[in-house]
Amino acid sequence: MRKQLFVSGAIISLLALIAIAGAACGSGSQPTTENPVIGKVIKTGPAGNGLTVTLSSDTGTLKSGEQEIYLAFTDASGKPVDVGSVSFNNRMPAMGSMAEMNNAATLTTTGTPGVYRGKIDVEMAGEWQSQIAYEGPAGKGKATLSVTAR
Ligand SMILES: [Cu+2]
Numbered sequence: 056m057r058k059q060l061f062v063s064g065a066i067i068s069l070l071a072l073i074a075i076a077g078a079a080c081g082s083g084s085q086p087t088t089e090n091p092v093i094g095k096v097i098k099t100g101p102a103g104n105g106l107t108v109t110l111s112s113d114t115g116t117l118k119s120g121e122q123e124i125y126l127a128f129t130d131a132s133g134k135p136v137d138v139g140s141v142s143f144n145n146r147m148p149a150m151g152s153m154a155e156m157n158n159a160a161t162l163t164t165t166g167t168p169g170v171y172r173g174k175i176d177v178e179m180a181g182e183w184q185s186q187i188a189y190e191g192p193a194g195k196g197k198a199t200l201s202v203t204a205r
Contacts, residue, residue: 110202
C-alpha cells in the first residue's frame, strides 16, 4: 500500500516535469508556412522588397530584461519569405545624461524559412527603435519599428 502510494507520487512528479519541460520548449509555438507568426504580434511594418516584417513574442509585449522574440518576413499573401541573414538591434537615443543604448538580439533560423527566433536583453523600459536589416535571396532591406518596452 505504502509502496503503491510512493510509485503514483513518483509518476505524478514525472508527469509534472514533462509538462514543465514541454512548456519551456515552447511546444505548440512552431512556425509554419500557413502560420508564420509565433505567439502574439508586438509590431509589424514594411521591410522593403514588398515584404512585411512582424515582431512577436509569447506575450505580445516587449519587456525589459532577457526574453525570446520572433521575426517573420512575409509577402503580400502572408506567406513567409526567406530573407537570408538578419540582424536586429534595439536602439534608444541618448536622453539627457544617459548615453545611447544599443541592445542587439542573437537570431537563429527556425524550421520555417523566413521565420527567426531571437534572444535579447532589453536594458530598460521605454521607447526603443527596433532596427531590422536583412540580406539574402529576397534582396537587401531594412525596417525600423517603434516599440515600447514595459
Ligand atoms: Cu534609455
